[in-house]
Amino acid sequence: MALQSGLSGLNAAAKSLDVISNNVSNGSTVGFKLSSSVFSDLFASAINGAASSTQVGIGTSISKVAQQFSQGNISTSSNPLDMAINGDGFFRLSDAGTISFTRNGQFQLDKNGYVSSSSGLHLTGYGVDANGKIVAGPLSDIRVNNAILPPVATGQSSAGTGIEIQMNFNAADEVKTDSAGTAVATFNQADGTTYNFSTSVSVYDQSGAQHSLGLFFQKQFPGTSTTDWKIYTSVDGGTASTTAQTLTFDNTTGKVSGSGLLSIGIDIDQSVYTAPDMTGVPLNFTGSTQYSGSYAVNSSTQDGYAAGQLSGIAIDATGVVKGKYSNGQTTNLGQVVLAHFADPGGLQSAGGNLWSESAASGQPQVGAPGTGQLGAIQSGALEDSNVDLTAELVNMITAQRNYQANAQSIKTQDQLMQTLVNLR
Numbered sequence: 001m002a003l004q005s006g007l008s009g010l011n012a013a014a015k016s017l018d019v020i021s022n023n024v025s026n027g028s029t030v031g032f033k034l035s036s037s038v039f040s041d042l043f044a045s046a047i048n049g050a051a052s053s054t055q056v057g058i059g060t061s062i063s064k065v066a067q068q069f070s071q072g073n074i075s076t077s078s079n080p081l082d083m084a085i086n087g088d089g090f091f092r093l094s095d096a097g098t099i100s101f102t103r104n105g106q107f108q109l110d111k112n113g114y115v116s117s118s119s120g121l122h123l124t125g126y127g128v129d130a131n132g133k134i135v136a137g138p139l140s141d142i143r144v145n146n147a148i149l150p151p152v153a154t155g156q157s158s159a160g161t162g163i164e165i166q167m168n169f170n171a172a173d174e175v176k177t178d179s180a181g182t183a184v185a186t187f188n189q190a191d192g193t194t195y196n197f198s199t200s201v202s203v204y205d206q207s208g209a210q211h212s213l214g215l216f217f218q219k220q221f222p223g224t225s226t227t228d229w230k231i232y233t234s235v236d237g238g239t240a241s242t243t244a245q246t247l248t249f250d251n252t253t254g255k256v257s258g259s260g261l262l263s264i265g266i267d268i269d270q271s272v273y274t275a276p277d278m279t280g281v282p283l284n285f286t287g288s289t290q291y292s293g294s295y296a297v298n299s300s301t302q303d304g305y306a307a308g309q310l311s312g313i314a315i316d317a318t319g320v321v322k323g324k325y326s327n328g329q330t331t332n333l334g335q336v337v338l339a340h341f342a343d344p345g346g347l348q349s350a351g352g353n354l355w356s357e358s359a360a361s362g363q364p365q366v367g368a369p370g371t372g373q374l375g376a377i378q379s380g381a382l383e384d385s386n387v388d389l390t391a392e393l394v395n396m397i398t399a400q401r402n403y404q405a406n407a408q409s410i411k412t413q414d415q416l417m418q419t420l421v422n423l424r
Helices: 002-025 389-421
Strands: 035-042 059-067 074-076 083-086 090-095 098-102 107-109 115-117 122-128 134-141 163-170 197-204 210-219 226-235 245-250 261-266 278-284 289-291 296-302 310-315 320-325 330-336 338-340 348-351 354-356 365-367 376-379 381-383
Touching (some): 002 059, 083 090, 245 261, 310 330, 310 376
Parallel strands (some): 163 289
Antiparallel strands (some): 090 122, 090 338, 098 354, 107 115, 122 134, 122 330, 163 296, 197 210
């Protein structure tokens, strides 16, 4: 029996050394999770099924090689598609519909624009609708579209905000009058004496061409409680509109009366540009004031933009993949999902730093990073192997001693048997 026990000890120690050697060899493998040997003792079964108080074990065995899914250190990289999971979860990969899971976040774009692993498996996640909104529906392979981002005319974005200006109108400025002291009834953009202040903003037509929209402000005689300002517009220095919009201020508060939202038209010179004229463009002065002091444009924004080429990719902590375009716009291209398992130790190793689900692991629970039990994603970073080389080298020495001790027990038993054989 001692020979059998020693032999089982040799086998177990050898297998333990295999596990340790595998850990050491993967000390630099991205996303690798170390394994440990779980030993269990062996006893012979009694004939009557009852254990004897003098029962002696018959050795040991490796009952399980358990993977340890503790967090590895996170190191930065220069690839924006590299991702590290900080917390629980696995990347979900697809090989033509065959699903596997990994903690290795080394990804790149393949020739078809799919976000892929080094072995060509596609990263999966949520898609987007026509407006770039994440659709948390069926999972699909994440693909980066290199197509040109179409232009959007000012006022025709999904938000439809148009032109938004916050400025101060000089309440102390005088109404423009003629030599007889009568208020100027006409407007002439070439004659600065017919208006009080002017500024310009950039706008875009339907083809993505940029235009300069001139705004001319003409103060009217103030009433008891309100003051009107007429606003004339011109495009690219052309002839200004003959129809003015009126913006009204409350004289007591100095703030815009009503919503401050106007609607203007923008005439495009079709001899130069291919886009049609624009009508009903929102011109919003909400937040503007009428205080004594200089004219000042505090902010000026508009929602149009030219066509753009994809110039970069960024991924945020929630896994949203964003495309950055040459026109300064950013749009969502998809969202990476993570998978959580009730028992990750039950996953079946498939090599290549991949795991597949099993009955022991349970089915994956899929969701966006940072939700539920799922960790966050760090872009431009990778999770190092969680192998502690110092600890593994100590374990190797221990396994070596165990092997030597078991070999010694076999040698001692052999000597005893030899003594027995030599009895006369």
